[in-house]
Amino acid sequence: MSANKPDLKLIKNDTPGGENEAYTVAMGPQHPATHGVLKLDLELDGETVIKCRPTVGFLHRGVEKLAENMSYAQVLPLTDRLDYIASMANNVAYSIAVETLLGIETPLRAKYIRTMVMEMARLTGHLLWLATHALDIGAMTVFLYCFRERENLLDMFEELCGARLTTTYTCIGGVRQDVTGHFLETLYAFTEEFPSRVKEYETLIDQNRIWLKRTKGIGVITAEQAVSLGLTGPSLRGSGVDYDVRKHMPYDAYPFVEFEVPIGSEGDVYDRYRCRMEEFLQSNSIIRQCIEQLPAGPVRAEDAPDLVMEYNPAKKVAADATFSSGIIKLMEDRDRYMQGDVYVAAEVPKGELGFYFVSDGHGRPYRMHIRSPSYIHIGALPYLCEGYMVADVIANIGSLDVVLGECDR
Amino acid sequence: MGLLEIATLIQDRYPDQVIEVVTCREQAGVILHKEKILEICRWLHDDPVLQFNHLADLCGVDYLHKKDVRFEVVYNLYSIPTKRRIRLRAQVPEDDCWIDSVTPVWIGANWHERECYDLFGIKFKGHPDMRRILLPEDWEGHPLRKDYPLDGGRRNWRGYDEVKEKARRLREYDFYGMYEDPTKKIGLKDVSK
Numbered sequence: 009m010s011a012n013k014p015d016l017k018l019i020k021n022d023t024p025g026g027e028n029e030a031y032t033v034a035m036g037p038q039h040p041a042t043h044g045v046l047k048l049d050l051e052l053d054g055e056t057v058i059k060c061r062p063t064v065g066f067l068h069r070g071v072e073k074l075a076e077n078m079s080y081a082q083v084l085p086l087t088d089r090l091d092y093i094a095s096m097a098n099n100v101a102y103s104i105a106v107e108t109l110l111g112i113e114t115p116l117r118a119k120y121i122r123t124m125v126m127e128m129a130r131l132t133g134h135l136l137w138l139a140t141h142a143l144d145i146g147a148m149t150v151f152l153y154c155f156r157e158r159e160n161l162l163d164m165f166e167e168l169c170g171a172r173l174t175t176t177y178t179c180i181g182g183v184r185q186d187v188t189g190h191f192l193e194t195l196y197a198f199t200e201e202f203p204s205r206v207k208e209y210e211t212l213i214d215q216n217r218i219w220l221k222r223t224k225g226i227g228v229i230t231a232e233q234a235v236s237l238g239l240t241g242p243s244l245r246g247s248g249v250d251y252d253v254r255k256h257m258p259y260d261a262y263p264f265v266e267f268e269v270p271i272g273s274e275g276d277v278y279d280r281y282r283c284r285m286e287e288f289l290q291s292n293s294i295i296r297q298c299i300e301q302l303p304a305g306p307v308r309a310e311d312a313p314d315l316v317m318e319y320n321p322a323k324k325v326a327a328d329a330t331f332s333s334g335i336i337k338l339m340e341d342r343d344r345y346m347q348g349d350v351y352v353a354a355e356v357p358k359g360e361l362g363f364y365f366v367s368d369g370h371g372r373p374y375r376m377h378i379r380s381p382s383y384i385h386i387g388a389l390p391y392l393c394e395g396y397m398v399a400d401v402i403a404n405i406g407s408l409d410v411v412l413g414e415c416d417r
Numbered sequence: 418m419g420l421l422e423i424a425t426l427i428q429d430r431y432p433d434q435v436i437e438v439v440t441c442r443e444q445a446g447v448i449l450h451k452e453k454i455l456e457i458c459r460w461l462h463d464d465p466v467l468q469f470n471h472l473a474d475l476c477g478v479d480y481l482h483k484k485d486v487r488f489e490v491v492y493n494l495y496s497i498p499t500k501r502r503i504r505l506r507a508q509v510p511e512d513d514c515w516i517d518s519v520t521p522v523w524i525g526a527n528w529h530e531r532e533c534y535d536l537f538g539i540k541f542k543g544h545p546d547m548r549r550i551l552l553p554e555d556w557e558g559h560p561l562r563k564d565y566p567l568d569g570g571r572r573n574w575r576g577y578d579e580v581k582e583k584a585r586r587l588r589e590y591d592f593y594g595m596y597e598d599p600t601k602k603i604g605l606k607d608v609s610k
Contacts, residue, residue, distance in 0.1 A: 238525025348441030
């Protein structure tokens, strides 16, 4: 518990009309610091938040219901619209989940490319987080610096797949196109320069007294509480819990590259900020290793399903083993679309993005559930905000790094 | 640690609660009756060996016309210290559509359960704040149920009548005849003549 957090029991909450009456302020859904359409009902005593009630769902598009009437390949573009800051990471997470369900083995080159683009997405996501988080707290210059590098990365995405934000670059069983030599050269040159850029951001804010006052000891959450709340990603690691899906359940090329998982200790806004700043350098190192180790070969599995997957499995022609007279019969190819359920998670910039699939043996998901980190993080917001000042609510939202498109699905 | 070891542990401890142990793509799931779900979750969470401290995911599934018991509530649990994973699937019949809330075990289950109530209509007993979350509070029906109509029907959208009534009242101020002739422009004199 931090020193500047007051005891909530001491705050008097008088009857309506009294001198110490708490009053309610609606923050959002059009507030610039809520990063989208998040509404917070804040019950205030002076400037202290007594109660915080988040309201979400303004951006609910029913992705899970839509997916039930689409083939697995058709759902992929919908995942771009979840976390639109780093859509490449969602594509990879979704592809991995479907590949696990359908039992498709991705070629090694595709695995390396996907690891590379996922870390690029992590850089874009964290850059936008740092830009807006610093802007919310009052540092304007950082915003401009971050967008300079983010622009470079988005240009590279454009070269890779033609789109800057809604990429849909991966596909089930690999990636859509191979990378070009020019792309790898540009990216490698970027990774050589990027650590010095991170130093630039750090010189701007790391020792800044205003920044430290606004972030140290604010929004403290203990390790036990953070795990119980279901926080994942840098928000959890800031509290000192070593949980990273990339290390715990390695996927794609993560077992082949070396990287460290930065861990905080205090669990305040500053430690969550430090974790993400360290991740910049780790992601940068992973991209470099991927380019250096990139093997040759195909980028798409041979048995990867077509874009148009049949609702009913194809009937294959097979010779009847019991007759030697040459009689052939049609058998249903049920091997691919197996019945069952899987839960597969991946580490996206915000945390653990999980897909839970129930398959009934057809080419469409019978049920798809998206475990989105932002949804859980906003649910944890009252535990971070209550007892602090109303200005710290902004710092807390920024430190959790939420995107409402992913939250509301 | 084998794939089915934890599933076997649950089966040994609660033989009357476990219906079936299923595996799919090297993931193990345990299908349970709903009665003792809170007790089982608390045991999995508190046991010093198992330590399932991370509720990764909680969601509902509707098996309309596919299984005898219509709904299932799925708990994907993960143990951060021991790196193990187990999936619990509690069966919830349609005519007795409730299950115990696991918010006393994991605080983070709060919003998961609200979402499940919102989209499936499964009530969670003991939940501190059982309201809709993603949809408006006056929404009718639970959209992720398989019998929810995909077509919106011929009804007008909510608020249509109010807007129409407002438009009717505004006609009283139609001094220039704009409502009668929408192409008519007001306030602009034609200077070409």
